[in-house]
Amino acid sequence: MAGILGVYAFDKIWNISKFLYYGIIGLQHRGYSRSGISTLSDKGFFTISGDSAPEDLELPEIQGWAGVAYTGLEKKYPYTTDYGVLSIDGVVKTDLNELSKKLYKDPETALMEADGVFSLVFLSKDGRMIGYRDELGVKPLEIGGFGFDLAILSSETPGISVIGGELKREIKPGELVYIDSYSVSYKRLKESSSSRYCSIDIVYQSRIDSYVFDGNIYDIRVRIGEQLAEERKIEGDVVIGVPDTAIPYAIGYSRKSGIPFSLGFTRTGSPIRTMLASDDFLKVIGVQLKLNPIKSAVKGKRVILIDDSMVTGRTLKNTIFNLRVLGAKEVHVLIGSPKLIAKCPYGMQVPEEKELIAANLPDNEITKVMGADSIYWLSLEGLYKVVGHRNLCVGCMTNLFPKW
Incomplete structure (x- = not known):
């Protein structure tokens, strides 16, 4: 998974x-x-990159x-060639150098x-920007602007809004957006x-302030919580969500x-996504780096503890243990997604x-291993109900992927 961004003045x-x-x-x-x-000026491209978060560049x-x-x-990204610079969210089987050459000569x-x-x-x-989202639409891409001065392409709306831009719309699956110094134009290449x-x-992945796949992430996640309450009624004293994703x-x-x-x-400290952690130690201790329980x-x-997903279970097990240490009488776990049972072939970090x-x-057995009193996952039908349609890739939850 990745965040990609393009800014064009x-x-x-x-x-x-x-x-x-x-x-x-x-x-x-x-x-x-x-x-x-990577920026483009009259002197050509200038690129900086590193093995760090953007804020540490x-x-x-x-x-x-x-x-x-x-x-x-x-x-490899941003991927710079003699023809231009490229950033991709997802998986492309085409050779990137060849793709860059073709995008320069004949993008369609x-x-x-x-x-x-x-x-x-x-x-x-030569100063032309292209954005594209493949016909399945698994990966998001949006376009916004900064007045009449800048065009902005971004994986999610925060990449636009944090710099003062305004979302225009999502790029449709199979749609090309072409930006040059005179205009912004669109063409549907694949239906x-x-x-x-x-x-x-x-x-899980999108920020709670994002508008993605024609929906407000915060509102969808609140409805998931409501759906969990319909599917699993628990007698408890308090409901808490693992920050930040599961709070809605x-x-x-x-x-x-x-x-x-x-x-x-x-x-x-800084937010840490334990699913994205690069080593096992960080996966285990990441929950302490990310958050600490409030004893009172x-x-x-x-306690009814809600999390967005359960992958390996290591970080959630650690969280449950900490709640017990602080005196929680019971810990009932609810997961805001169906069970994850298969690796993602499209670049999402599902192991x-x-x-x-x-x-x-x-x-x-999972309940016993985790040290919880009970565990329940959102049903697949519940997810479809909340989103309002069935046009979802749920391969990691069913082992049935829409392509390959």
């Missing part, structure tokens, strides 16, 4: 380097092992009126022939009878059930099946 007097820098920080929740920024005094940025797990043919599940932003050496939006993007779930469950909501945790919120209480706890143990 319609007048070369602009320097957009800071827009790229702060915009990609707004997307670093999509992956932070690797990041980079050292940004020299670089110039450029257009540029591309990346945050994620892949070391290049994208018609490209094999993969992806969204991309490409900036050519899809049924798009497949990434369910993990909805329940907890709010929704509390509203529907009438059980009081409490913050439950306080954050420690849980001591002597029957191998052998590491997925729900793929290897029955519910009663």
Whole structure:
């Protein structure tokens, strides 16, 4: 998974380097092992990148009126060639150098022939920017603007809004957006009878202030919490959500059930996505780095703990243990997604099946291993109901993927 960003000024007097820098920080929740920024000026491309989150990049005094940025797990992006610079969220089977060459010479043919599940932003050496989202629509891509001065392509709305931009609309599955110094134009290259939006993007990956796949993530997650309350009624004293992703779930469950909501945790340091952690130690200790329980919120209480997903179970087990240490009387766990049972082939960081706890143990064993009083996952039908349609990629939950 990755966050990709493109910023294009319609007048070369602009320097957009800071827009790229702060915009990609707004997307670093999509992956932070690797990041980079590439700008285009009359002197050509200037690229900085490193094995760090965007906020830790050292940004020299670089110039450029257009540029591309990346945050994620892949070391190769932003990918610079003799023809331009490229950032991709997803998986492309086409050789990147060849793809860059074709995008420069004939973008429509290049994208018609490209094999993969992806969204991309490409900036050519002669100053043309291209955004594209493949026909399945698994990966998001949006376009916004900064007045009449800048066009902005971003994986999610925070990449646009944090730099003062305004969302215009989502790029449709199979649609190309073409930006040059005179205009912004769109063309649907491929039609899809049924798009497949990434369910993990909805329940976990996207920021809660995002508008993705034609829906407000915060509102969807509140409704998931309400759906959990319909599916699983628990007698408890307090509902808490694991920050930040699961807080809307907890709010929704509390509203529907009438059980009081409490913050439950306080954050420690910078946000850490344990699913994206690069080593096992960080996966285990990441929950302490991310948050600490508030003793008065849980001591002597029957706690309903809601999390967005359960992958290996290690971080959630640690959280349950900490709640017990602080005096929680009972801990009932609700998961705001169906069970994860299969690795994602499209670049989302869902591990191998052998590491997925729900793929290897029955519910009663998982409950015992986790140290919980009960555990329940959102049903697949419940997810469809909340989203309002079935146009989702749920391969990691069913082992049935829409492509390959």
